Amino acid sequence: MASTQRSGRSGPDALTDDDLVAGAHEEPELFARIYAALAPAVVGYFTGRGVEDPEALMQDVFLSVLPRVGSIAGGVAGLRTFVFSVAHARVVDHYRRVERRPVSVDYDPLLDDRAAPSAEAEALVRTGQTDAQLLIGTLKPEQRDVLMLRIVGELSVDDVANVLGKTPGAVKQLQRRGLKALREMVSEGVSAP
Incomplete structure (x- = not known):
């Protein structure tokens, strides 16, 4: 009998090893369950790493992961490890791209409020x-x-x-x-x- 290891979450978004058994769910339902269980953690990882658009990068991760779900071993733990391996690689790629092409910003004197808090402090507040x-x-x-x-x-x-x-x-x-x-x-x- 298959293990029912959980993803670390409870409730409707919980993912078990049984969910990953071939034929347990139709493909769209399985993808939806995987996405619901792991996407918030991936977005949190990207947000914590300071990625500019964590949701877009998270979608890129799932576009890479979901076609390979059937070949991933190790149940939920193996899937989680694989998802975060891909996520980590995407962060590394993101920062390599950023380093190669720095963002240029036009100077707008109306937005220049350096007499108040520093520009860095304001930027951090705006990014949340x-x-x-x-x-x-x-x-x-x-x-x-x-x-x-x-x-x-x-x-x-x-x-x-x-x-x-x-x-x-x-x-x-x-x-x-x-x-x-x-x-x-x-x-x-x-x-x-």
Whole structure:
């Protein structure tokens, strides 16, 4: 009998290993269940990584993942790991594109309100970034990747190691150091730059 491991969620969006068994659902229904169960976490991962349009990038991930659902092993855990492997690759690609083609913005003197809060502070408020996102953004990139995949992606240490191409020991060390750095920033009352 197949396992009924859950995706970590409960309610109508819960996804079980039984849902992924061939023939358990019609293809559109299966895709809808997978999307409902994993899309919020993927958007959260992209938002935490500072992607400009997290919803668009999330849709790109699912366009890549859904045709391969039948070939993914490991049930819900394997599917989640695969989805976040693709998501992580999309983030890396996104930032490579951004670095190659910086965005140019025309100067508009009517929008220049530098006498008030700094332009950086205003931009962060407009993008809706929270203090937590700002603090996580101050971490080293590898620590940030590990924490985002572990917390937002709800991946195990082994799964994060597979996504990032690292050993489980390295992932644990990066997680420990990242959490320690965040604790120190919060306890010292240091606000993010």
